[in-house]
Amino acid sequence: MKIAMSKSREQFPLSGKKPLKKTIPLIISAIVLFVIVLATGIFFSAFLNWSFSTVSMWIFLISILLAVACFLTYQYQIWYFQVYFYDLTDDFIIIRKRVFTPREITIPYERVQDVYVDQDLIDRIMGLYDVHLSSATISSGMEAHIDGVEKDAADGLKNIIMQKVSDKIRKAKGQGS
Amino acid sequence: MTAGRVINQDTYPIEKSWLIKSFVYVVIVTIFIAGFVFLSELSKRHEIGLRYGTVVTIMLALQFGSFIVLILRRNRFKYEFGEKNIIIKQGVLSKSERQVFYGRIQNIGVSQDLIDRLFGIASLVIETASDAGGAVVINDQDRSIDPAGILAALGSNSNYIAIPGLSYQNATELKNYVMEQIKANPIDDAQSGL
Numbered sequence: 036m037k038i039a040m041s042k043s044r045e046q047f048p049l050s051g052k053k054p055l056k057k058t059i060p061l062i063i064s065a066i067v068l069f070v071i072v073l074a075t076g077i078f079f080s081a082f083l084n085w086s087f088s089t090v091s092m093w094i095f096l097i098s099i100l101l102a103v104a105c106f107l108t109y110q111y112q113i114w115y116f117q118v119y120f121y122d123l124t125d126d127f128i129i130i131r132k133r134v135f136t137p138r139e140i141t142i143p144y145e146r147v148q149d150v151y152v153d154q155d156l157i158d159r160i161m162g163l164y165d166v167h168l169s170s171a172t173i174s175s176g177m178e179a180h181i182d183g184v185e186k187d188a189a190d191g192l193k194n195i196i197m198q199k200v201s202d203k204i205r206k207a208k209g210q211g212s
Numbered sequence: 213m214t215a216g217r218v219i220n221q222d223t224y225p226i227e228k229s230w231l232i233k234s235f236v237y238v239v240i241v242t243i244f245i246a247g248f249v250f251l252s253e254l255s256k257r258h259e260i261g262l263r264y265g266t267v268v269t270i271m272l273a274l275q276f277g278s279f280i281v282l283i284l285r286r287n288r289f290k291y292e293f294g295e296k297n298i299i300i301k302q303g304v305l306s307k308s309e310r311q312v313f314y315g316r317i318q319n320i321g322v323s324q325d326l327i328d329r330l331f332g333i334a335s336l337v338i339e340t341a342s343d344a345g346g347a348v349v350i351n352d353q354d355r356s357i358d359p360a361g362i363l364a365a366l367g368s369n370s371n372y373i374a375i376p377g378l379s380y381q382n383a384t385e386l387k388n389y390v391m392e393q394i395k396a397n398p399i400d401d402a403q404s405g406l
Contacts, residue, residue, distance in 0.1 A: 126395050138323040141387065143394050146318045170318040171341035172371060179319070206398075 039131070041122035047191045049119060052161050053183030054112035059157050061108050065101040072097050121181050123195060126203075128168065130179055140178045144203040146170040150196050152189050164189035168196060219293035224386055226286055226366075229331040230377025234282055236327055238275045245271055282366075289367055291375065293389060296397060298338070302367040310368040314393040316340050322383050334383040335376040338390065342371055 038044075076090040111134070120131040128147070131139040150168045158164065165182035166189050169175045181192060246268050253264050281304065290301040298312040321337040328334055366376055378386065 127391060135329070136323070136325045137329075139321060141320040141391060142318070145398070170339075172318045172339040174321065174337075174339065174372075175319045178321070 038117045039120040041120060043121055043123045043192075044119075047184060047188035047195075049116060049181075049183050050161075050163055050185045050188075052163060054109060054116050056157055056161055056163055056183060057112040057115070058105060058109045062105050065105050069098055069101060116183075123192075123199070128179070128196070130181065138178060140175060142168070142170050142175060142179060144196075144200045147196065147200050150193055150200075152193055162186065166192045166196075219386065219389065221290050224375075224378060224382045226289065226375065226377040227331070227333050227379055229333055231283060231286065233327045233331060233333070233377070235279060238279050242272060242275050285366055291373075293386070293393070295393070298373070298390075300368045300373050308368065310373065312338065312340055312373060314390065314397040316342075317390065317394055320387055320390055322387055324380070332380055333377050334380045335374055336378055336383045336386055337372050337374045339372040 072094055076094045079085040080087050080090045114134050115132070118132070118134055118137075120129070122129045126143060128142045128144065129139065131137060147168050148171055150166070152164050152166050154164055162185060163183050164186060165180055166184065167176075167180040169179055184192065249267050249271075250264060284304045285302065288302060288304050290299075292299045297314065300310045300312070302308055318339045318341050321339070322334050323337070324334045366374060375383075375386070
């Protein structure tokens with residue numbers, strides 16, 4: 036599948052680590068689940084006299100399932116990464132994402148209320164940043180973010196948005212008076 | 213874009229497949245609730261027939277009632293994208309008309325869910341920063357007769373106007389038109405705090 040490229044994405048690319056980052060929470064919970072299953076299996080075979088072969092078969096099946104789930108999620112995240120589209124045109128910010136149920140949001144620069152950059156724990160470990168921006172509506176706050184970019188791209192995106200917003204507002208003020 | 217181009221519910225219609233989509237939702241929700249009620253009745257293990265039949269009949273009636281309301285609302289839904297503003301007229305029993313100025317639009321969204329993609333349709337949502345829309349009470353009334361929640365996404369509602377069921381190409385064209393109109397109608401004050 037082709038990557039949804041735009042000038043902005045070329046200039047400020049998404050990090051290739053993004054699919055992995057989005058899969059890591061599942062991998063962690065899969066590992067925790069695996070440990071729990073393993074401990075339960077050992078408990079059952081040691082104290083409740085379940086046959087060792089039954090227990091190990093179940094452990095094997097469950098770990099296969101978990102591995103498949105992780106793999107499918109990773110594949111989906113790669114797909115998500117490929118269709119992730121954002122473009123900072125002269126007048127609008129356009130962000131489009133999601134594979135099966137695409138959502139696109141377009142915000143004029145004059146309407147941007149705030150820009151902020153944040154990182155969660157996994158982001159900090161992997162050196163990724165999320166750039167959020169929103170207009171005065173709730174849905175834009177939930178949808179308008181570009182997440183999984185590295186430091187240079189995050190700073191670049193932030194600066195260019197700030198620059199364009201203040202240019203636009205100055206121009207609009209000039210026209211009004 | 214040529215000036216004087218007419219953009220309204222006739223040139224960019226809400227497709228019939230949007231009704232089919234809503235009907236699919238109605239069927240799915242009905243099956244789910246009926247199955248749930250059946251299972252919970254089954255777990256009580258006595259005289260399933262009568263009560264189950266009553267509950268399911270009432271539910272079906274509500275669902276189909278809301279579907280008919282939906283058809284009426286689609287027929288009564290009028291919009292026009294003018295040079296300076298968008299006019300939305302809607303309402304079956306209580307009518308409302310809303311004007312949205314291009315310069316006041318906060319963001320535009322185009323979205324598709326799974327069934328939308330199947331039918332090749334999309335929803336266009338245009339949001340402003342107001343919170344009224346005059347449809348709050350109507351909205352509450354709708355909810356009471358609309359268990360599937362399919363009515364809320366048509367027309368002017370709280371801070372947005374939604375035009376669902378446009379063909380994907382029409383939705384994109386409308387979006388581009390609105391974007392051009394936003395550019396052509398700049399605001400002269402700055403609401404942004406930056």
